Amino acid sequence: MTAACSEQIKAGQRYLITSTGALYILDVLPEDGLNNYRCTTRHRYTGETRQSNSARLIVSDPTNAEPGILDGFDHREVTINHRVELPCKASGYPTPKYRWLKDNSPLEPDNRFRQTITGLLIESTQPSDSGTYVCEVWNSYGNAEVMGRLYIKQPLKAVVSPRKVKGSVGSKVSLSCSVSGSDEYELSWYRNGEIIYPGNNVRFTGLNRESLIMEGMSKSDGGAYQCFARKGKMSAQDFVQVILEDGTPKILASFSEKVVNPNEPVFLVCNVKGTPPPRCTWSLDDDPVIKDSHHHLGHYETHEGHVVSQLNVTHTQVQDGGVYRCTCSNSAGLVYHQARINVRGRANIRPMKNITAIAGRDAFIHCRVIGYPYYSIKWYKNSALLPFNHRQRAFENNGTLKLTNVQQVDAGEYNCKVMVQPNKMDSQSVTCVSEVIPPYIQPFEFQRFTIGQRVFIPCVVMSGDRPLDITWQKDGRPIPISLGVTVDNIDFTSSLRISNLTPDHNGNYTCVARNEAAAVEHQSQLIPEDQDGIYGKTVTLNCSAEGYPPPTIVWEHSKGAGVPQFQPIPLNSGSRVTLLSNGSLLIKHVLEDDSGFYLCKVSNDVGADVSKSMYLTVKSKRLRLMHDQ
Numbered sequence: 255m256t257a258a259c260s261e262q263i264k265a266g267q268r269y270l271i272t273s274t275g276a277l278y279i280l281d282v283l284p285e286d287g288l289n290n291y292r293c294t295t296r297h298r299y300t301g302e303t304r305q306s307n308s309a310r311l312i313v314s315d316p317t318n319a320e321p322g323i324l325d326g327f328d329h330r331e332v333t334i335n336h337r338v339e340l341p342c343k344a345s346g347y348p349t350p351k352y353r354w355l356k357d358n359s360p361l362e363p364d365n366r367f368r369q370t371i372t373g374l375l376i377e378s379t380q381p382s383d384s385g386t387y388v389c390e391v392w393n394s395y396g397n398a399e400v401m402g403r404l405y406i407k408q409p410l411k412a413v414v415s416p417r418k419v420k421g422s423v424g425s426k427v428s429l430s431c432s433v434s435g436s437d438e439y440e441l442s443w444y445r446n447g448e449i450i451y452p453g454n455n456v457r458f459t460g461l462n463r464e465s466l467i468m469e470g471m472s473k474s475d476g477g478a479y480q481c482f483a484r485k486g487k488m489s490a491q492d493f494v495q496v497i498l499e500d501g502t503p504k505i506l507a508s509f510s511e512k513v514v515n516p517n518e519p520v521f522l523v524c525n526v527k528g529t530p531p532p533r534c535t536w537s538l539d540d541d542p543v544i545k546d547s548h549h550h551l552g553h554y555e556t557h558e559g560h561v562v563s564q565l566n567v568t569h570t571q572v573q574d575g576g577v578y579r580c581t582c583s584n585s586a587g588l589v590y591h592q593a594r595i596n597v598r599g600r601a602n603i604r605p606m607k608n609i610t611a612i613a614g615r616d617a618f619i620h621c622r623v624i625g626y627p628y629y630s631i632k633w634y635k636n637s638a639l640l641p642f643n644h645r646q647r648a649f650e651n652n653g654t655l656k657l658t659n660v661q662q663v664d665a666g667e668y669n670c671k672v673m674v675q676p677n678k679m680d681s682q683s684v685t686c687v688s689e690v691i692p693p694y695i696q697p698f699e700f701q702r703f704t705i706g707q708r709v710f711i712p713c714v715v716m717s718g719d720r721p722l723d724i725t726w727q728k729d730g731r732p733i734p735i736s737l738g739v740t741v742d743n744i745d746f747t748s749s750l751r752i753s754n755l756t757p758d759h760n761g762n763y764t765c766v767a768r769n770e771a772a773a774v775e776h777q778s779q780l781i782p783e784d785q786d787g788i789y790g791k792t793v794t795l796n797c798s799a800e801g802y803p804p805p806t807i808v809w810e811h812s813k814g815a816g817v818p819q820f821q822p823i824p825l826n827s828g829s830r831v832t833l834l835s836n837g838s839l840l841i842k843h844v845l846e847d848d849s850g851f852y853l854c855k856v857s858n859d860v861g862a863d864v865s866k867s868m869y870l871t872v873k874s875k876r877l878r879l880m881h882d883q
Contacts, residue, residue, distance in 0.1 A: 320396025422501020424585030501529030601625030693718030713765030
């Protein structure tokens with residue numbers, strides 16, 4: 255505030271300057287009307303100053319008058335624990351009196367509420383201070399009032415729960431982010447500093463995506479998960495560490511081979527651990543054991559979290575003999591244990607099912623013998639005793655035939671014979687049908703593509719038996735819908751299309767082909783190039799990142815088009831290579847040596863570093879002469 259002759263008015267004595275910029279003059283004197291008054295403001299950050307127009311104070315003798323409001327308010331917003339002043343000042347004669355009410359109840363002054371000459375001062379505001387405030391003003395000639403509402407804003411606070419997350423590969427993990435301080439905010443999730451998009455195994459629930467649900471967790475999904483809430487200039491974040499353990503089931507105790515008499519009970523136990531707790535099933539000679547009056551199945555979980563699965567066979571008969579298998583599985587994997595239980599009685603062979611072998615792999619054919627004792631088990635093909643080549647191996651102790659590296663010549667009928675008594679044989683035959691050929695993907699590579707171009711890459715399965723299932727992945731995960739990548743499947747070909755290439759498309763793309771025989775894959779890296787650099791001109795390599803704490807961006811360069819050998823880029827003051835505030839790299843007066851691969855590395859103190867690379871091609875300026883013909 256200034257008066258005439260640019261004399262600056264300082265708060266104190268008879269002058270009061272409020273936080274809203276109002277000037278109060280106490281005990282007005284006649285000479286106060288001799289000055290012109292104007293207000294000067296100064297920008298806190300830029301230092302820019304501005305002046306208002308001038309005003310003159312008219313001083314007159316006091317006359318009786320009812321109160322008139324000079325300064326008031328209709329609403330105020332302040333952050334919790336801050337100071338706020340609610341202005342209330344009135345003219346009138348005799349000098350008016352003041353009283354404050356909050357939510358229609360008189361407000362008693364205390365150490366936080368203090369009535370001043372200019373209004374009501376509230377120190378260290380609390381949420382309970384929110385409400386409707388009324389300033390009543392009166393004298394002997396009338397009354398007036400100021401009414402306004404005070405809002406106490408709490409800072410945004412984000413809390414991720416649960417605080418400790420331990421899961422296993424293949425399991426489901428759910429995280430929740432609770433945000434306080436506002437009902438309206440934007441929320442985003444990050445994994446190791448990279449924003450998380452919804453996809454095949456990732457989904458969000460809640461009005462503001464407060465819940466993150468991930469299924470089929472892979473080992474690379476472990477790390478720091480961050481919830482970031484924003485509203486205007488306010489932001490808040492919280493994170494938890496997700497630890498993925500190897501929860502693959504492991505058998506701690508099991509059963510062994512034994513010989514029993516008819517009608518003798520058999521009790522088999524599998525004790526297994528895993529995360530999540532495994533589920534166990536039982537089979538006899540590859541056929542499931544069905545619970546009935548003869549077979550009793552039981553399962554329970556110990557206080558250590560182990561699963562105990564039991565099979566009790568009562569009144570055993572010869573047909574109850576064979577190979578018993580306990581198979582335990584969870585989302586992280588599978589484990590099994592098997593052993594033979596022999597029931598005394600006349601030996602014979604269970605009927606065998608034809609099998610399909612896979613070319614190039616090993617095949618096992620089992621001769622399921624029941625009864626005990628028996629003398630020998632032998633395998634024949636086309637009446638010839640096996641083995642008759644190095645790829646065949648017959649195990650007489652359990653009746654298994656192994657065929658190594660199956661080939662077309664291995665197709666045919668195999669005969670298993672068991673000697674049940676001297677000079678007495680029992681036999682069964684099985685047919686090994688022609689093998690299923692696994693898929694073969696014709697290798698492909700992404701060419702150099704510039705940002706904004708269209709991209710088309712086919713994945714062709716050159717061989718392999720149908721039916722075929724062909725899918726695509728990006729960086730080991732299903733391709734997010736938000737990337738705008740289109741996949742077209744026609745017969746034995748799957749094509750990937752991108753209509754407008756952006757830096758977000760940078761990554762490793764994998765084509766996966768599956769059939770009954772195998773799953774095979776081929777991978778290629780797509781590196782979107784920035785715009786071509788023209789010799790002597792300026793080029794910008796884009797790289798931006800979000801996260802909290804704010805991430806640090808470092809650039810590295812590898813000259814030429816060979817195998818990248820990245821080196822840090824010096825960013826000295828006055829250099830023609832500059833790091834922009836948004837993380838992008840600006841190169842002035844581009845030289846041919848500037849061509850090559852560029853790597854943008856992003857890191858903060860929360861998760862693992864992330865990076866992306868791009869290739870810069872520098873084109874020379876050429877002068878083209880036009881000749882008249």
